[in-house]
Amino acid sequence: MTVPQSRILRNVLREEAFYFFTSIGNYTGQSAASLDEFLQKIKEVNIKSLEFHLSREDFEKWIAQTLGDAKLAEDIKGLRNMKVVGNALRDRLYFLVSRRLKDLKISLETSK
């Protein structure tokens, strides 16, 4: 079943947002309640946080299960398998999410 673009791009409830941690129980204070906000936070959060969540598969789970975007979740899974770290990870993740966001927004516009 295909999830509508509007659903993937929506703002989720506070309890469903993504909370960025750097390690077990260590919350950075940064969170994202939409894919747009998630993209923004990729640029801002501590690199340790990106590495922590990528290794735990947290990004894939949130994007697939909460936002409903199986395609982006699959792309991020591929990134995890490449074992990218540091700023290369930030850049690559930003690229994947921004590209997907752009596609979703174009697709949403054309479907109107």
Add this chain to the structure above:
Amino acid sequence: MKIKGQKVTLDELDLRILHLLQENAKLTYTEIGSKLDVAHSTVYDRIQLMEEHGVIKKYKVVVDLEKAGVQQIMALMTIHTDPKESEHIASKLAEFPEVLEVSSSFSEELVINAKVVAQDQAKLHSFVAQSIAPLPGVLRIRTSIITKKYKEEASQPFL
């Protein structure tokens, strides 16, 4: 023990009874009386009064979880909050069964401290991520997992 309105003042005998009960709450009135050289009826009266006035809150069992075969981890959390929300956050924390203690402290800024238990690290993280981080006013959280205890007093001494 003297009672004036809501204020309770304990005397030396009350404090000595409390001390013995903190060490072993199963002591009988007779055993306490004999240790303190007073009649068991005196001990009974004092304990009754301290229970009635909430000086003695409850009697509890301290379990050695390792010997009981219970697998769990304990962690200390420092929660930095928006000062306007700290009271509310502390109250919410106190409602979770995973949270054993909640207090606030002040050094460079006001923080909330909590002692939490969980079955394992994964469950600890889920609890923090799903129940604590989303609370309005939580700015950031530092969590330290306890690896070894060097001292643990079940009762608080009267200094």
